[in-house]
Amino acid sequence: MNDLHAVNTILADHLRIVLVGTQHPGNIGAAARAMKTMGLSKLVLVAPEKAPDRDTLAMAAGADDLVERASVFASLAEAVADCRWVLGATARNRRIQLEPLHPRDAAQRALVAAAAGPVALVFGRERTGLNNAELQLCHAAVHIPSDPAFSSLNLAAAVQVLSYELRCALLGDAGSAGQSRTPPPTAEVAAHAELEGLFAQLADTLDQIDFHKGRAPDSAMRKLRRLYLRANLDSADVRLLRGVLADTQRMARIAGEASVDKKIR
Structure with a gap:
């Protein structure tokens, strides 16, 4: 059990949540809280419109350490430069035709890829999400199948859903991954x-x-x-x-x- 815990700790350490162009500082804190409840600790910020502030820490509700340790980059390309697999969260179809994954399958594949090195799960701006240039940096896309009649999820809620799926995958509760066109990365995959x-x-x-x-x-x-x-x-x-x-x-x-x-x- 201790060995399993050690392996899961290493894998979780390779999983990073990347927030691109966050517009409201409070959402950074809420996302950090969502991550910490699911055992994730690597928060990365890309060109936030405003730096974390008192609202951020208030919404973090005890996950202040994730906010304080968060890495900040000017571009998504810099933030994922060392990653072996990059997954973009998107709510709609784009011209960038990425392989679409269900959250459960995405979490399973992220876990396999994390054995090879860093893996990034990327979330875009609150109003507009990731742009096409940013999605082009991703290996695949994940879409949360919300109700089409009211499909809007706020940033922290989306982070919570996908962090939960990653948690289930780490605990071995998510079942086997679905069939995919692309095999998971191996340990030798290029950065x-x-x-x-x-x-x-x-x-x-x-x-x-x-x-x-x-x-x-x-x-x-x-x-x-x-x-x-x-x-x-x-x-x-x-x-x-x-x-x-x-x-x-x-x-x-x-x-x-x-x-x-x-x-x-």
């Missing part, structure tokens, strides 16, 4: 920052070889991101792919220089 470096180089390479032929690149990049994220690339995979892209860029430069020389002659 988020490595993948973002790959995607940035891929975008540059596609531009250099005129892959898009004048079409908007966003659609192709969204599909390519999903394809690579489903593959659960490890660091060696990323290095190999970036090596291929580097050679592609080099050949594109040589071809471009040859074309310029030909025109000059």
Whole structure:
């Protein structure tokens, strides 16, 4: 039992709740309280509109330590740079076509991924949620199946629901995870920052070889991101792919220089 407790403590330590662009300081405290009741302790704030204040601590109701230890980042990309899996909480369909997960399945998969390293569960702004650029940084999306006739959940309530599912998964009460297109990450899966470096180089390479032929690149990049994220690339995979892209860029430069020389002659 002690061994199981130790394992669960390590896994819980790898689970972080990320609040993006929080507009009301009290909601930070309420979210911290929701987390602490479920044994979670890693709170991350991304560009909050207002810093935590007296309202935050009042709403935390004893979870002041989570607020005081919370990490603060200027961007979501920085906040999840070391993560092995990033899950975006969203209330509606977006143009970013992420794999949709039920909260129970999401919690089970988050727990498996946490064995490999840090996992982030990301929540957006109270009024508008996560924007498309932020969702694009996520591996999958989770949607709380609330009543369509009155589907609005406040931020802390959403954090409470998903923290509860994570708690159940940690305690082994949630049952087996549902079937998913994407297998959970392994211990060797590449960190988020490595993948973002790959995607940035891929975008540059596609531009250099005129892959898009004048079409908007966003659609192709969204599909390519999903394809690579489903593959659960490890660091060696990323290095190999970036090596291929580097050679592609080099050949594109040589071809471009040859074309310029030909025109000059």
